[in-house]
Amino acid sequence: MDVLRPPLIRIGGRMYRKNLIQEQAFPHEEEEDFYAGPGDCADEPCDAFVVEETERGFQCRVEVPSPFYKYIIGKKGETKKRLETETRTSISIPKPGVEGEIVITGQQRSGVISARTRIDVLLDSFRKKQPFTHFLSLALNQPALQEKFLQFKEEVLEKCSKDHGVSSSLFQNPAKLHLTLGTLVLLNEQEIQKACDLLQRCKEEFVDQITGGQPLTVEVAGVEYMNDDPAMTDVLYAKVHMKDGSNRLQMVADQLVERFVASGLMLKEWDRVKLHATVMNTLFRKDPTEERNNTMTGKSSFKERESFNGQNILKLFENFHFGEVQLDSVRLSQRFSSDASGYYATSGQL
Numbered sequence: 001m002d003v004l005r006p007p008l009i010r011i012g013g014r015m016y017r018k019n020l021i022q023e024q025a026f027p028h029e030e031e032e033d034f035y036a037g038p039g040d041c042a043d044e045p046c047d048a049f050v051v052e053e054t055e056r057g058f059q060c061r062v063e064v065p066s067p068f069y070k071y072i073i074g075k076k077g078e079t080k081k082r083l084e085t086e087t088r089t090s091i092s093i094p095k096p097g098v099e100g101e102i103v104i105t106g107q108q109r110s111g112v113i114s115a116r117t118r119i120d121v122l123l124d125s126f127r128k129k130q131p132f133t134h135f136l137s138l139a140l141n142q143p144a145l146q147e148k149f150l151q152f153k154e155e156v157l158e159k160c161s162k163d164h165g166v167s168s169s170l171f172q173n174p175a176k177l178h179l180t181l182g183t184l185v186l187l188n189e190q191e192i193q194k195a196c197d198l199l200q201r202c203k204e205e206f207v208d209q210i211t212g213g214q215p216l217t218v219e220v221a222g223v224e225y226m227n228d229d230p231a232m233t234d235v236l237y238a239k240v241h242m243k244d245g246s247n248r249l250q251m252v253a254d255q256l257v258e259r260f261v262a263s264g265l266m267l268k269e270w271d272r273v274k275l276h277a278t279v280m281n282t283l284f285r286k287d288p289t290e291e292r293n294n295t296m297t298g299k300s301s302f303k304e305r306e307s308f309n310g311q312n313i314l315k316l317f318e319n320f321h322f323g324e325v326q327l328d329s330v331r332l333s334q335r336f337s338s339d340a341s342g343y344y345a346t347s348g349q350l
Contacts, residue, residue: 065187132183165308175342196348203350233310
């Protein structure tokens with residue numbers, strides 16, 4: 001990392017520098033002990049969070065999902081002790097597995113602000129390392145489209161099964177055909193509810209205005225691949241566009257992601273949402289339940305992907321017509337789940 005150009009982290013609408021810290025490595029370390037450097041945060045106004053004045057000084061509360069407590073505590077409590085010593089504060093953390101607030105108290109307001117900011121940096125760093133738990137989706141599993149998808153699958157296997165890597169295990173579960181707008185890491189009921197509430201506000205503030213309160217009719221036609229070499233394909237997707245030629249679906253998708261990123265519930269990955277419906281994915285090969293039928297473990301395999309040769313598929317099915325779909329809701333879908341219809345379980349929707 002260039003020490004003159006440290007990476008920037010956005011927290012609560014403010015930008016912070018993430019300084020390079022050299023730490024001593026501990027052998028047989030049970031938990032990763034991340035340390036956020038002091039930086040200049042103590043001198044900044046704390047308009048991103050509330051600091052209360054008490055009889056004994058100052059206090060700040062922060063909602064933290066219980067799985068993250070161990071990262072703030074650190075190995076043998078070392079991270080917590082270091083934060084308390086260097087910021088001259090006391091940090092109270094709920095018992096493991098108990099959802100609640102972390103309470104920071106101190107005699108100096110600047111110390112409380114510094115401790116809170118450094119905890120936020122810790123949480124931001126470890127949240128980025130978590131596998132996503134939910135995603136915003138648009139269902140494409142209407143019966144007519146499922147039927148056309150199964151026709152596509154049958155014809156691909158009939159005409160291209162001898163191509164390297166092509167097999168029936170690569171295909172998406174037709175009941176779970178969808179568009180993904182963005183992924184989220186939601187680790188407790190409070191975070192899920194926050195996402196649901198934001199989804200509803202988006203509907204009221206701009207979605208209904210863009211759509212006119214009516215379903216959007218889209219056409220699913222043609223296939224494309226994600227990577228650079230069609231002979232080494234990992235993901236093949238169906239292309240999606242508005243039937244009327246407008247960009248209303250793109251506008252809804254981009255503005256939803258923008259709002260969720262601004263709220264801190266989603267990380268910004270691209271400048272705009274790539275509207276696509278995955279039909280073949282090599283992740284499905286390594287674990288037939290991956291993203292399709294896994295309702296048990298909630299875990300995914302990390303074996304190396306085996307790509308397939310998609311050249312003939314792209315040539316033969318370049319203009320394959322999957323059908324038209326009426327999109328009437330955006331769902332907060334739960335990863336590794338299924339509802340009664342076979343689609344992903346829904347935590348909320350607009």
